[in-house]
Amino acid sequence: xxxxxxxxxxxxxxxxxxxxxxxxxxxxxxxxxxxxxxxxxxxxxxxxxxxxxxxxxxxxxxxxxxxxxxxxxxxxxxxxxxxxxxxxxxxxxxxxxxxxxxxxxxxxxxxxxxxxxxxxxxxxxxxxxxxxxxxxxxxxxxxxxxxxxxxxxxxxxxxxxxxxxxxxxxxxxxxxxxxxxx
Amino acid sequence: xxxxxxxxxxxxxxxxxxxxxxxxxxxxxxxxxxxxxxxxxxxxxxxxxxxxxxxxxxxxxxxxxxxxxxxxxxxxxxxxxxxxxxxxxxxxxxxxxxxxxxxxxxxxxxxxxxxxxxxxxxxxxxxxxxxxxxxxxxxxxxxxxxxxxxxxxxxxxxxxxxxxxxxxxxxxxxxxxxxxxxxxxxxxxxxxxxxxxxxxxxxxxxxxxxxxxxxxxxxxxxxxxxxxxxxxxxxxxxxxxxxxxxxxxxxxxxxxxxxxxxxxxxxxxxxxxxxxxxxxxxxxxxxxxxxxxxxxxxxxxxxxxxxxxxxxxxxxxxxxxxxxxxxxxxxxxxxxxxxxxxxxxxxxxxxxxxxxxxxxxxxxxxxxxxxxxxxxxxxxxxxxxxxxxxxxxxxxxxxxxxxxxxxxxxx
Numbered sequence: 001x002x003x004x005x006x007x008x009x010x011x012x013x014x015x016x017x018x019x020x021x022x023x024x025x026x027x028x029x030x031x032x033x034x035x036x037x038x039x040x041x042x043x044x045x046x047x048x049x050x051x052x053x054x055x056x057x058x059x060x061x062x063x064x065x066x067x068x069x070x071x072x073x074x075x076x077x078x079x080x081x082x083x084x085x086x087x088x089x090x091x092x093x094x095x096x097x098x099x100x101x102x103x104x105x106x107x108x109x110x111x112x113x114x115x116x117x118x119x120x121x122x123x124x125x126x127x128x129x130x131x132x133x134x135x136x137x138x139x140x141x142x143x144x145x146x147x148x149x150x151x152x153x154x155x156x157x158x159x160x161x162x163x164x165x166x167x168x169x170x171x172x173x174x175x176x177x178x179x180x181x182x
Numbered sequence: 183x184x185x186x187x188x189x190x191x192x193x194x195x196x197x198x199x200x201x202x203x204x205x206x207x208x209x210x211x212x213x214x215x216x217x218x219x220x221x222x223x224x225x226x227x228x229x230x231x232x233x234x235x236x237x238x239x240x241x242x243x244x245x246x247x248x249x250x251x252x253x254x255x256x257x258x259x260x261x262x263x264x265x266x267x268x269x270x271x272x273x274x275x276x277x278x279x280x281x282x283x284x285x286x287x288x289x290x291x292x293x294x295x296x297x298x299x300x301x302x303x304x305x306x307x308x309x310x311x312x313x314x315x316x317x318x319x320x321x322x323x324x325x326x327x328x329x330x331x332x333x334x335x336x337x338x339x340x341x342x343x344x345x346x347x348x349x350x351x352x353x354x355x356x357x358x359x360x361x362x363x364x365x366x367x368x369x370x371x372x373x374x375x376x377x378x379x380x381x382x383x384x385x386x387x388x389x390x391x392x393x394x395x396x397x398x399x400x401x402x403x404x405x406x407x408x409x410x411x412x413x414x415x416x417x418x419x420x421x422x423x424x425x426x427x428x429x430x431x432x433x434x435x436x437x438x439x440x441x442x443x444x445x446x447x448x449x450x451x452x453x454x455x456x457x458x459x460x461x462x463x464x465x466x467x468x469x470x471x472x473x474x475x476x477x478x479x480x481x482x483x484x485x486x487x488x489x490x491x492x493x494x495x496x497x498x499x500x501x502x503x504x505x506x507x508x509x510x511x512x513x514x515x516x517x518x519x520x521x522x523x524x525x526x527x528x529x530x531x532x533x534x535x536x537x538x539x540x541x542x543x544x545x546x547x548x549x550x551x552x553x554x555x556x557x558x559x560x561x562x563x564x565x566x567x568x569x570x571x572x573x574x575x576x577x578x579x580x581x582x583x584x585x586x587x588x589x590x591x592x593x
Contacts, residue, residue: 008208008212012209020201025194025195034201037203038207041211041212043212045212046212048212100193100194103190104194118187122187123188
């Protein structure tokens with residue numbers, strides 16, 4: 001095995017799982033996410049050694065591939081999400097499964113690009129500028145999508161978001177807090 | 183109690199099912215793609231957009247070692263591969279006309295142009311009788327194999343376990359693209375500090391490391407040797423080479439100096455459309471359509487139709503178009519020999535000329551040509567209805583594949 005392939009294997013070993021999760025959160029389907037990741041990694045293999053920032057390349061390409069998958073007609077048939085906002089669910093915070101189901105349901109209410117912005121910013125920890133570069137859109141669009149995305153999540157989850165010092169915490173430019181008593 | 187959005191997003195993906203793919207799968211897919219990409223870059227089949235969903239574009243498959251035969255369009259149109267008459271190249275007025283014929287410079291054989299778009303026309307360049315093997319099988323076992331047991335060594339980059347489905351065909355390591363006047367700017371060559379050269383008394387640039395496709399992360403992308411030269415005022419042509427260790431500046435400049443003009447003649451394809459969805463227009467075609475769906479010996483014909491103006495408008499600075507991550511609204515129609523396209527078969531019992539669509543991917547529909555030896559495929563962008571794709575397919579009229587003189591001129 002040559003050095004090039006060893007490096008590529010090391011990279012894939014470390015990044016495949018995070019990329020899978022990133023793609024899943026963007027497109028909402030594990031199988032599609034895995035296919036998107038494999039396609040991107042295959043492209044990366046060909047370009048290995050010629051890409052300055054393979055992690056950045058892979059992340060960007062995976063998100064774009066996952067967004068693209070959501071445009072396909074078969075996906076739209078499978079994902080019959082209504083654009084109407086549901087009633088805020090009862091949020092049993094004692095169970096992780098509730099968190100999982102609720103955030104998933106909430107993410108499904110975001111159009112793919114808004115979802116990608118939220119995931120890149122709050123899971124991957126990218127800045128507005130980095131997110132704009134990843135999605136090839138203006139920084140103003142990222143800001144707007146961030147605000148819209150968080151607003152939708154707030155409404156769907158029935159929780160509130162408060163601004164926090166971006167310098168504090170991992171990636172938490174904002175945090176989710178329980179909704180006030182109803 | 184406070185929930186962090188990061189924690190919630192982590193939770194959302196925390197019950198991931200077991201991964202279907204491993205590192206080995208990624209390497210195998212990369213190797214397979216490398217083989218396909220090289221073939222695609224060098225002018226062969228439509229493999230670069232293999233869909234990552236159920237139902238993909240057809241993958242030509244054939245017996246090992248078979249060099250696919252295809253109709254000799256050059257012979258049918260009176261083309262020659264000998265040295266062209268000493269007539270300066272003039273770009274044709276028509277959107278889909280060719281303006282030069284194939285020619286030979288030493289060991290380099292420039293084919294007749296095989297692809298045309300309103301702003302450029304392309305030909306492949308073959309070195310001697312070089313051939314290249316394209317991995318045709320999608321077998322997981324084949325892809326996972328990393329050891330060349332036959333020769334007792336690991337596979338080299340781009341190699342893979344031999345399969346009965348592998349296809350061997352002519353290798354085209356270089357490509358000539360002649361741009362319409364004002365359609366190409368050499369600015370990118372200057373940006374990357376390409377070396378100024380002179381070809382037939384006119385300015386040009388040569389670089390051993392010219393990025394020729396886009397990198398979505400904003401980087402520079404793949405780099406290959408390339409030569410751009412001015413063949414007439416405000417008019418440029420480019421030769422790029424995907425085998426960096428071979429064919430240097432002098433070789434590319436010699437090939438460039440050999441370009442001559444011919445009377446304009448129409449590009450022809452094996453079908454004509456009688457129906458396209460509203461707003462779509464022919465963007466490119468010939469033996470293949472725009473890269474990476476670009477064609478070569480595995481395709482009989484490939485065409486691309488875009489909605490609205492499309493991305494081809496304006497001046498390009500890239501030697502090769504590379505819309506791998508394109509989200510453009512477009513349709514692609516390809517015709518293959520069925521021997522190389524076995525992954526979607528017509529439902530049993532349906533009439534021979536009936537249209538069928540892929541059950542797992544509604545943006546792919548097919549139709550057999552009369553006689554059943556060839557198959558046409560339409561691939562939508564995901565923004566067209568399946569009903570429209572069916573209508574496009576049903577409306578195709580075919581010429582005799584084996585009689586290129588009777589093919590339809592592109593309009």
